[in-house]
Amino acid sequence: MSDAHHASETGPQASAEAGAGEGRDFPVRPMRTRLYEQVAEQITTWIAQNGLGTGDRLPPERELASRLGVSRATLSQALVALEVIGVVAVRHGDGTVVTGPPKASRIVDAIRAHADRLPEIIETRDALETKIAALAAARRTDEDLARIHDALQVMEHDIDAGGRGVEGDERFHGAVTAAAHSLLLARLMDEIGDLIKESRIESLSQPGRPRDSLASHRAIADAIGAGDPAAAAAAMHSHVEMVSDVAVLRDGER
Template sequence: MINTFTKPKRLYQEIGLRLYEELSDSRFSVGDRLPPERDIAERLGVSRAVVREALIMLELMGLVEVRKGSGIYLIKQPTDNSLNNELESTLDNDDVGPFEMMQARQLLESHVAEFAATQATKKDIIKMREALELEKQNIEVLDHNHDADKLFHLAIAEATQNSVLVDLVENLWERRESSPMWKQLHCHITDQTYRKKWLIDHEEILLAIQQKKPDAARMAMWRHLENVKDTLLILSEHKDPSFDGYLFSSNPVQI
C-alpha cells in the first residue's frame, strides 16, 4: 500500500499508521485477533506503551475492539474512503498519547516538587492538605471525580512561586482532560482501588515538601508518577492469554 497520508506528528500515530496499512493489505480478516502487544512492540522496535497508544488510536476509529480476557480483534476492514478520511484527520490532530503525556509529567513535576520543597509557605502546605482531604472524601464515597488529584498537583506547582511552572503543569492537565486518547484508555479501567495507593503517594510527597527535603520530594513525585504509569498499563491490559507481564524498560533517566 502506498502511503499517501499526512506524515504522523507523534510516534504512536506512526505505529498506528503502520498497523492500519497492514490491516489494509488484508493480512487480517474481520474477527481475527491481532498479535500480542509484546510481539508488535518487538517487531516494530518500540515500547509496549507506544503500541498500546497506537491500538487506542485504531480503537477510537472503530477498527479494533478490546475484549477483556481475550485480546484485541479486528472488527472492520480499513478499506472505505470514510475510514481513510478519519485516519487523515487522526494523523493531523494534536492529541498526545497518554503514556507520552505521563512521561512528560514525570520529568517536569518531579523537579517542580523538588523546587517546591525549598519555596513552600505555610499557606501552600495548608492548600495541599485540603486537596488531600478532599481526595480522601472522594475515595470513601466512591466518587470518581479526580478534581482533588489535580488540585494537589497544581498546589505543588503554585508552591514554587513561579507562574511559568504553574502554567506548564496546568497545561498538561488541560491536555489530559481534553484528550480522546486519555478518555479511551480510562474506559477500560473499572477497578478504582488504585486511588488509595496514589493517595499514599501524595501523602509521601506532601511530607517531603513539608519537611523541606528537595531530594526526597523529587524522588517521591517520580515514584508516584511511575506508579501511575504502570497502574494505567496494568489496569487497561486486555488480558491477552499470551501476556507475559512485561511492561516498560528502565526509566529514561536516572535521578
C-alpha cells in the same frame, strides 16, 4: 415518533429507560481490534443511532455488559477509553453520561491516538513535576501546605464515597505546582493540562489505584512539608511511575 427521537427529547432518565427497550440492541461487528476497543465502537454507534446527546445517560453498566456479552471489566475499560477521549463521563452515583460526539471517524483511531501519545505525556509530566515537587519543598508557604492538605481531604472523601478522586487529584497537583512559585513551570503544566487529564482519568480507573494514588500523594506532601527537596522529587517520580501503569499501554485482549 421513533424511540430514538423520544429518548433525545425526554432527557437522561428516559434515555436510560429507552436503552433497555426491545429492538434497540447494540450493533455487532467483526472483531479485528482489542475487545474493549470493539465495545467502545459499539457503544458510540448505539449512541448515534438512538439520537442521544449531551447529558443523556447510558443504561446501567450491568445491563450494557449483558447486552454486549462481555464482562463488567471489559465494559469498564471501554467506558474509560470513551471518557478519556471526551465521549462520555462516568460519574459516581449518576451513571455514565454522554458528553459529546466522538472526534474521530472511527472511535478506535481516537483511542489509539491517545495510547500512542501517552508515553510522551508521562515522560514530560515526570520531568516537570519532579522538578516542581523539589521547588515546592524549598519554597512552600503555610498557605501552600494548607491547600495541598485540603486537596488530599477532597480526594480522600470522594474515594471513601466510592468515587475515583479525580477532582482531588487534580487539585493536589495544582496545589503542588502553585507551591513551587515558578511562573514558567506553571505555564508549562497548564499547556499539557488536558493531556494530563486524559492520563489521570485512565490511571484512576485502574482497580485499587485511587487509594494507592492517595497514599503516594501523602508521601509527596510529607516531603514538601518537611522542606526536603530531594525526598519530594523522589516521591513525585515514584508517584508518576506508579500512576503511569495503565491498561491501555499493556497488551490487550484481541
